[in-house]
Amino acid sequence: MGCAxxxxxxxxxxxxxxxxxxxxxxxxxxxxxxxxxxxxxRSAERVLAALHSRGTPLxxxxxxxxxxxxxxxxDARFLDEDLNRLWTAERxxxxxxxxxxxxxxxxxxxxxxxxxxEPLLAREGVTLLxxxxxxxxxxxxxxxxxxxxxxxxxxxxxxxxxxxxEETVRGTLVEHVGALGHxxxxxxxxxxxxxxxxxxLESALWxxxxxxxxxxxxxxxxxxxxxxxxxxxxxxxxxxxEVSHRHEIAPEDERRFEMLPGLVGFAxxxxxxxxxxxxxxxxxxxxxxxxxxxLLPRYQSQGxxxxxxxxxxxxxWLVLSAALRRLHLERLLGRLPGVxxxxxxxxxxxxxxxxxxxxxxxxxxxxxxxxxEEHGHALVVSRRNDRx
Ligand SMILES: [Zn+2]
Numbered sequence: 001m002g003c004a005x006x007x008x009x010x011x012x013x014x015x016x017x018x019x020x021x022x023x024x025x026x027x028x029x030x031x032x033x034x035x036x037x038x039x040x041x042r043s044a045e046r047v048l049a050a051l052h053s054r055g056t057p058l059x060x061x062x063x064x065x066x067x068x069x070x071x072x073x074x075d076a077r078f079l080d081e082d083l084n085r086l087w088t089a090e091r092x093x094x095x096x097x098x099x100x101x102x103x104x105x106x107x108x109x110x111x112x113x114x115x116x117x118e119p120l121l122a123r124e125g126v127t128l129l130x131x132x133x134x135x136x137x138x139x140x141x142x143x144x145x146x147x148x149x150x151x152x153x154x155x156x157x158x159x160x161x162x163x164x165x166e167e168t169v170r171g172t173l174v175e176h177v178g179a180l181g182h183x184x185x186x187x188x189x190x191x192x193x194x195x196x197x198x199x200x201l202e203s204a205l206w207x208x209x210x211x212x213x214x215x216x217x218x219x220x221x222x223x224x225x226x227x228x229x230x231x232x233x234x235x236x237x238x239x240x241x242e243v244s245h246r247h248e249i250a251p252e253d254e255r256r257f258e259m260l261p262g263l264v265g266f267a268x269x270x271x272x273x274x275x276x277x278x279x280x281x282x283x284x285x286x287x288x289x290x291x292x293x294x295l296l297p298r299y300q301s302q303g304x305x306x307x308x309x310x311x312x313x314x315x316x317w318l319v320l321s322a323a324l325r326r327l328h329l330e331r332l333l334g335r336l337p338g339v340x341x342x343x344x345x346x347x348x349x350x351x352x353x354x355x356x357x358x359x360x361x362x363x364x365x366x367x368x369x370x371x372x373e374e375h376g377h378a379l380v381v382s383r384r385n386d387r388x
Contacts, residue, residue, distance in 0.1 A: 011073050014112055016041065016064040017048040024060030025125040025213035028117070029205060031064060033084050033130060033173060035071020036300060037192050040131030043201035047209075060125070060214040065116055068109050077302040079105035085169070086110050087176035121180055127153060127212035128177045128184040131201050133192040135299040138265020139234050140200045143243075144185040145178045146368065148322055153183050156211035157204055158227065159234040160241055160266070162295065162310060167371045168246035169305065183212070188296075190233070203229045237266055238293075238312035242365075245289060247306035249298075253278055257306055259297045267294045269309070276306060321366045330367045330383065348372070348382040 016031065031040030044064040051062070066072070068083045083106045095103075095111055103111060120126060141160040144150040154161040166175045177184035185208075189201035203226035209215040210223065217223050249257045256278045263275065269288045275297070278284040288294075288309060295308040334341035338352040349369065354377050364370075369381040 011069045012041065012066045014066055014069065014116055016044055016066050018061060018063050019048060019051040019056075020058030020061040020214060022061050022123070024058075025127070026060055026120060026123050027062045027209060027212040027214045028120050028126060028128045029062065029064045029131060030067050030113075030128065030173060031131045032069070032072045033067030034077045034082075034132060035068040035073075035079075036075055036077045036135075036302075037131075037133040038072060038075075039133045039189055039192060039198040040201050041066060041072070042198040043131065043189070043205055046198075046202050047205045056215065056219050058209075058215055060212070062209065062214055063120060065113060067113065068106065070105050070109065077300060081106045082303055083109055084173055085171040087173050088171045091171065092176070117177075121177060121182065125213065126177075126182040127208065127214075128174060128182060129205065129208045129212075130174055130184070130186045131205070132186055132188045133190060133197045133201070134188050134265060134296060135192060136259070136263065136265055136297040137191045137194075138188075139237060140187065140189050140197075140204070140230060141234070141237075141241075141265075142185050142187050142204075144174060145370070146321075146365070147178065147183075148325060149183045150178065150185055151318070151322075153208060153211045154185050155239075157187065157207055158231045159187075159204075160237045160239065162241050162243050163313065164243040164310075164365070164370070165308070168243060168308065196233075200230060200233055203227070239315065240313040240318060241293060241295070241310040242313050243295060243308050243310040244292070245309040247276070247286060247308070249304045249306050251304065254304060255301050257298065259299055259307065263294060263297045263307075265295055265297065268292075269294050317366070321368070324366060325368050330369070333364075333367065342380075348380060351379045351381065353377050353379055 029044050031044045032038060048064060068078060071078050081104065086106060095107060100111060141162055142154040142157050143162040143165050144154050145166050146163045166172065174184040174186050187201060187204040190197040206220060206223060206226040210217050257276060259276045260274060271288055271291045273288045274285055275288055276286040290309065292309040292311045295310050296305065297307045298305060333339055333349060340350045342348040342350055364381045369383050371379065372382050373380040
C-alpha cells in the first residue's frame with residue numbers, strides 16, 4: 001500500500017460522497033482541483049466516513065466533488081492547463097457553445113465539474129470550500145474575496161485569511177462561485193506531502209461544516225480539537241493579510257523558474273531580497289519588490305504563479321470596512337470627482353486616476369470594491385457581492 005497520501009492510479013469518482021439532506025444549507029467541498037494536491041481528497045474521505053459511521057444528524061447537505069481526476073491519477077498539477085484558472089465568464093460561455101470533442105484535458109474536467117456544480121449553485125445558502133495544499137512548506141491559511149460573508153466563514157477557521165488574491169489571479173473556482181453571491185473560500189492546508197496537511201484540511205472541513213450551518217457544534221464530538229489543531233498550526237501569524245503582488249512567470253519560462261531553496265510561506269522578506277532566478281544560473285535574478293510576507297512560493301515546475309507578497313492588515317481596518325459597507329457609503333462614490341458609475345446600481349466604477357489620485361486604492365477596498373482592469377488613466381473597480 002505504501003504511503004497514506006498515495007492516490008490510486010484508478011480515476012476517482014467525480015462525486016466523492018454526500019451526507020445529510022437537501023433543503024437546508026449546502027456545503028460543497030472541492031478537493032484535488034490541482035492533481036498534485038491529494039491531501040484534500042484524503043481529508044474529505046475521512047470526514048464522509050466519520051459522518052456515515054456515526055450517523056451524525058445534519059441540518060443540510062455536504063457534497064464532496066473531486067477536481068482534476070486525470071491529473072490526480074498522474075500526480076501532476078495539471079495536464080494541459082491549470083483547472084483553477086478556467087472559471088472566467090468567457091471560458092465558461094465558450095465551454096457551453098463548443099462541442100466537447102474539442103476539449104483539452106482540463107476543459108473535460110471543467111465540463112463535468114460544472115455539470116455537478118450547476119444544480120448545487122442554484123440553491124440558496126451555499127458555501128464552497130475548495131481544499132488545496134502548497135508545494136513549499138508553510139502553515140495553513142484561507143483565501144477569499146473580501147465579502148462580509150466570506151470573512152465570517154474564513155475567520156471561524158482561525159488561520160491567516162488572505163484577501164485580494166483575486167485581483168492578481170483570474171479564473172479561480174472561488175471567484176466564479178463568489179460572483180454568484182455564495183460564500184466561497186480556499187483553504188491551503190500546508191505542504192502537499194506532509195501528512196499533517198490532510199489532518200489540517202480535515203479540521204478545516206469540520207469547522208466549516210458548522211460555520212456553513214450544515215452541522216451543529218454539539219453533534220460533533222471532536223469539534224474543539226479540530227479548532228485547536230488549526231489555531232495552534234497558525235499561532236503567531238497575522239490574522240488578515242492583503243496580497244498585493246504576484247510574480248507572474250511568462251509561459252516560455254514556466255520550467256526555468258526556480259525559487260531559492262528553503263523559503264517558507266509567511267516568511268518576512270525585505271525589499272531587494274533575492275528570492276528566485278530563471279534557468280539555474282545567476283542570470284535573471286528575482287528580488288522582492290517591497291518588504292512583506294512571502295506567500296505561496298512555487299516549489300514545483302508547473303503554473304505561472306512564482307510567488308506572492310502580502311502585508312498584514314490591521315483589525316481596525318476590518319471593523320471599519322464592515323461598518324462602512326453596512327451603511328452603504330459606496331452609494332456616495334459616484335459624487336466624487338473623477339469617479340463614474342457604470343452598469344447596474346453602482347456595481348462598477350471607472351476612476352480617472354489623474355483626477356481621483358487622492359483616493360487611494362484602499363478606499364475602494366474599504367468599501368468592498370476590487371480592481372478589475374486598467375486602461376491608461378482609467379481604473380475600473382467592481383463591487384464584491386456582500387450579503388448584508
Ligand atoms: Zn492548489
